[in-house]
Amino acid sequence: MKRSVAALVALFWAGDAHAQETTQGxxxxxxxxCQDVSDGEFICSFYIxxxxxxxxxxxxxxNATYGTDLTIEGNACAPSTVTPAQQWRVFMRWAEANPQNEHLPAGAGxxxxxxxxxxxxxxAAD
Known part of the structure; x- marks a missing residue:
């Protein structure tokens, strides 16, 4: 069962192979x-x-299927009051500060x- 969960998570993060060969995705x-669109905040907020x-x-x-808690280290725990526009601004600032990660799949970023x-x-882990 753990292998199935790990495989599904890996597949989820892998993204499209073509997208990894180009900048698409x-x-x-x-x-x-998000920069090029005049309504970048609006459009990108919906993507996010x-x-x-x-x-x-x-x-x-x-979690329901396997009883697995996927709230793991590295996950985000944003307050319920965070808006898509705030998420967009966080991503844009992060992308500017981390150009070495521009090749990563957008979802991973x-x-x-x-x-x-x-x-x-x-x-803390025991």
């Missing part, structure tokens, strides 16, 4: 797309909202940005 592409909702649905499905902005307070 990367942190760089999302950042540039879709990513966050998709991750939450995946996490809930895995979002998770890294959010986990830095809103880290989870997890109990």
């Amino acid at each position: 990367t942190v760089r592409a999302l950042y540039e797309g 909202l879709g990513y966050v909702e998709g991750w939450a649905a995946f996490r809930d499905l895995m 979002l998770m890294l940005a959010f986990s830095e902005a809103w880290p989870c307070d997890l109990p």
